[in-house]
Structures are given as C-alpha cells and as structure tokens.
Amino acid sequence: MTVAERSALSPSQAREFFREGQVLPTAGISAGYAQANLMIVPRDLAFDVLLFAQRNPKSCPVLGVLEAGEVSSELLAGGDIRTDVPKYVVYENGVKVAELTDLTEYWRDDLVTFIIGCSFTFESALMDNGISVAHIDQGVNVPMYKTTTRSSTAGAISGPMVVSMRPIPASQVADAVRITSRYPAVHGAPVHIGNPEELGITDLSKPDFGDAVKIPEGSIPVFWACGVTPQAAVMESKPSLAIGHAPGHMLITDIKDAQYQVP
Amino acid sequence: MTVAERSALSPSQAREFFREGQVLPTAGISAGYAQANLMIVPRDLAFDVLLFAQRNPKSCPVLGVLEAGEVSSELLAGGDIRTDVPKYVVYENGVKVAELTDLTEYWRDDLVTFIIGCSFTFESALMDNGISVAHIDQGVNVPMYKTTTRSSTAGAISGPMVVSMRPIPASQVADAVRITSRYPAVHGAPVHIGNPEELGITDLSKPDFGDAVKIPEGSIPVFWACGVTPQAAVMESKPSLAIGHAPGHMLITDIKDAQYQVP
Known part of the structure; x- marks a missing residue:
C-alpha cells in the first residue's frame, strides 16, 4: 500500500486492515482522524486508573472508556478493541509477557478499556x-x-x-x-x-x-x-493483568482531529 | 454578620464557621473563591460516578476527589468534609433520610467524595x-x-x-x-x-x-x-448510601474562581 493509499483509508477500513492481522506503525494512516493510546485493566483497578486520569489530565486525556467486557463504542463504530489495534503488549504483574496482534485469548469480561488521546x-x-x-x-x-x-x-x-x-x-x-x-x-x-x-x-x-x-x-x-x-504508572502498580498498544501502533478512531479543538 | 463581613471571610474561616454548626446558604460568602457541589458514595459505586462525570463533563465537572475514607484535601486545606459544609442531605436507597449539619454519624471508611464545580x-x-x-x-x-x-x-x-x-x-x-x-x-x-x-x-x-x-x-x-x-442520576440508581449538600449550601474551596479560567 502506498503512503497516499494509507492516508486515504477510512478509520473503519484501517481497523479492518489491522483486524486481518496486518502490522504497521499507524503514523500517516487515515489522515485527519484521531489516533489513540490504549490501556486495558481489570475492573477492580478501573477507578484508580480513571482517577489517575482525572488528576493528570495533561498526560492522560481520556477520550472514551469501554465498560467491563465491552469491546466497541462510537469511537470505533463496528470495530472490536480486541483485534483492531495493529499490535498489543500484555503485562502480568508489571512484566511484559506477550506482544500480539489479537487479544482474544487474554480477553476477560471484567476488562475495562481506556482510550487516551495522542499527540x-x-x-x-x-x-x-x-x-x-x-x-x-x-x-x-x-x-x-x-x-x-x-x-x-x-x-x-x-x-x-x-x-x-x-x-x-x-x-x-x-x-x-x-x-x-x-x-x-x-x-x-x-x-x-x-x-x-x-x-x-x-x-x-x-x-x-x-x-x-x-x-x-x-x-x-x-x-x-x-x-x-499512565502506562508507566499502571505498570508500577503491578496489576495482575494490563494491556496496552505497542509504541506507535495506535487505535485509529472515527473522531476527526478537528473535533478535539477548543474553543 | 454583615454581607460585607461574609464576603470577606477566608475560605478556611468560612469552613470553620460552618464546622461550628452555623447554617446559611453560601451565596456571597468568601467572594472570589470557588464554591462546589458535593457527592459522596460508597467505593463500589465510585467508578460509575467518575465515569458518569467523564461522559457528562458539562453537568458534572470534577474539581477533586477524596479517595475512600479521606476527609480533606488541598481544596479544603485543614478542613474536614464531614463537618465543613453548612448542610448535608443523606439518601438511603434513593430516599432522603436526613438533613444535617454534621456527617460524623454516617461516615464510613469506604466513602468516596466527589467535589463538583458550581455555576x-x-x-x-x-x-x-x-x-x-x-x-x-x-x-x-x-x-x-x-x-x-x-x-x-x-x-x-x-x-x-x-x-x-x-x-x-x-x-x-x-x-x-x-x-x-x-x-x-x-x-x-x-x-x-x-x-x-x-x-x-x-x-x-x-x-x-x-x-x-x-x-x-x-x-x-x-x-x-x-x-x-449527577445527584439526580445517582439517586435514580438507588445506592445503599449517598450524601449530597443541601441546595445552595455549598462547600467553600480554597481555589480562586480565576484559577478555573481558560485559556
């Protein structure tokens, strides 16, 4: 795929591309649409993560949250958070245990997903x-x-x-x-x-x-x-399970960059 | 106390005044300092409340959170959230059970306090x-x-x-x-x-x-x-215990109104 072709992919096309197992850094894909960081933790840690975000809004701007067990939302319409990011990193007790392109084997119904803004x-x-x-x-x-x-x-x-x-x-x-x-x-x-x-x-x-x-x-x-x-801080707390995206391999959202501009 | 005297109270003086049992609507007290809404819920509901705030930032702007059992923070330096608001309303299972000026008898170590911006x-x-x-x-x-x-x-x-x-x-x-x-x-x-x-x-x-x-x-x-x-929504969920401030009887914070101005 050429640079121009990558840039012209719609967000849902890009997510489908990654769902099928392609692995690429996402810079330059779906130009004009916001890309996002991922942080997935068990429900029992979710309040602390959301409170950390509330207290550190510049480093941890929350664009959306998928509640326990949810795998999609209007940020990734028709998508699946377990498959649509090009590469994931899985941590157990603060130690990296896997890098993979599909989270299905690690998925649990108590996992809460935080979708976090990216520069x-x-x-x-x-x-x-x-x-x-x-x-x-x-x-x-x-x-x-x-x-x-x-x-x-x-x-x-x-x-x-x-x-x-x-x-x-x-x-x-x-x-x-x-x-x-x-x-x-x-x-x-x-x-x-x-x-x-x-x-x-x-x-x-x-x-x-x-x-x-x-x-x-x-x-x-x-x-x-x-x-x-936030990823560094969550790791320090050594949760039983935490999942992030691999650096540079972001979630492509359906939200246009321009929508995040204020005032 | 005259209108001018109320206006000139420092926030800590105002909180002390209420701690001693005075009951007054707070409009006009400690001019120039932010007043805030209160929402206190058990820890097991705290993630849902904070997520509600994240999803409804215009109605539920969180200025600060006291974690489970905490009774003070830099928003009310030297203060005590159980005594420093002029009047509280206590709800059990969504039904108002008490209006009082001191929360001590209802306090539990699993209570989380949300301090919410006010117009x-x-x-x-x-x-x-x-x-x-x-x-x-x-x-x-x-x-x-x-x-x-x-x-x-x-x-x-x-x-x-x-x-x-x-x-x-x-x-x-x-x-x-x-x-x-x-x-x-x-x-x-x-x-x-x-x-x-x-x-x-x-x-x-x-x-x-x-x-x-x-x-x-x-x-x-x-x-x-x-x-x-947020108060109306939390009540609809009928939590075992929830505590708010009485209308117009707000928490006086140490934060100047001007600090909330952007950009």
Missing part, C-alpha cells in the same frame, strides 16, 4: 500552522523522557511524569503554546519550556523512549506531557 | 463583564429544569440532563457564550439557547428546582448544564 493530533495542527516537527522531518520516533516530577497519585497508581520533546524555533515557541493549548484532549499546552535540567533530564540525546532528534540551531526544547505516563 | 463561579464572571444575572437581581434561587435529554449512562448511573436557565439580553447572548466557555470546570458554555420546547420544557414559569424568574422583554432563555444532574 499525533496536535502535531498535524503545528505543521498546518507552519511549525515543523523535528522528529517527523528527521524520520524518527518522538523522543520521550522520564522526569523527576511525579504524577499525582491515585489509589494504587503512581509514577513519574513522562514528557515528549519537540525543538521549536524561538520565534515560534509562543505560537506552539497557543496552538497546542487548543487541544486539551490530546495533551494540550506544553508542561515545560527550555530548561531540561529542572525536569531531571541531563542529556537530551539519550531519551528513555523513542529516538533522539537533532536540535536545530536557535531552537528551544519544548516539553509536553506524554501518553506513556 | 456561582461563572455568574461572577458574567456580572464582571456587564451581564446581569436575573435571579440574583430578583433575589431568588436560579431556576432549574429536568429535560427530556438523557445524560450519557455510565454503569448503574443514568438520568435526565438537568439545566439551569438565565435570561440574557439578545445583544449579550454571544458574550455570555464566550465568557462562560472560558470556565469549562464550572459547566462551561451553554448547552442550549432559546428554544425550551426542544428540551421538553413547556413552561419556564414552573421550574423543577429553584425559583421562577421574570424574563425581561427582549431577553432569550439560555440553558446551562446543571450540577443537580
């Missing part, structure tokens, strides 16, 4: 407004860093705030703030601008997740709360 | 911007109506959307939208403007809660999602 949406908005995104230009994954700032704890769930970094030309930093603040459902405005040491980041060239990017002369490192934060 | 905050903003608020001018409680629109269901919790109504001069309706949309934490923008029949409201002079207001010539009825919505 792909605001990256499109940045580019549409003439702000280039370094990791896209450089053809790599966005660099992500564990910080020394803790997320707000909720019940059993606690962990470090994880941030993504995009270098932005100094003359465009204010515009990047303005543009991303209009997308609170997908991490919103930056949490930090220009002083990595204060977040406990000593070397930008060594991200904890993703890839390093070259920082263009005159650009400032700008940090956004990252969707890896 | 007092945006009413101050409307008046600061030159838009008069009819029920305040007329010295009555805001009129509230059950609508035929259903809230989004979450688990066991389901009910009608309840709205409050403020008549706004036609030339100021757009301003009222703009101003209140900047306060998403306290119900935000209106849900409906100008056609009560469509909400199933046949007679504006007969509100389901609160008081009727005279609608000035040339004013349009504007409807906001109302904090009574």
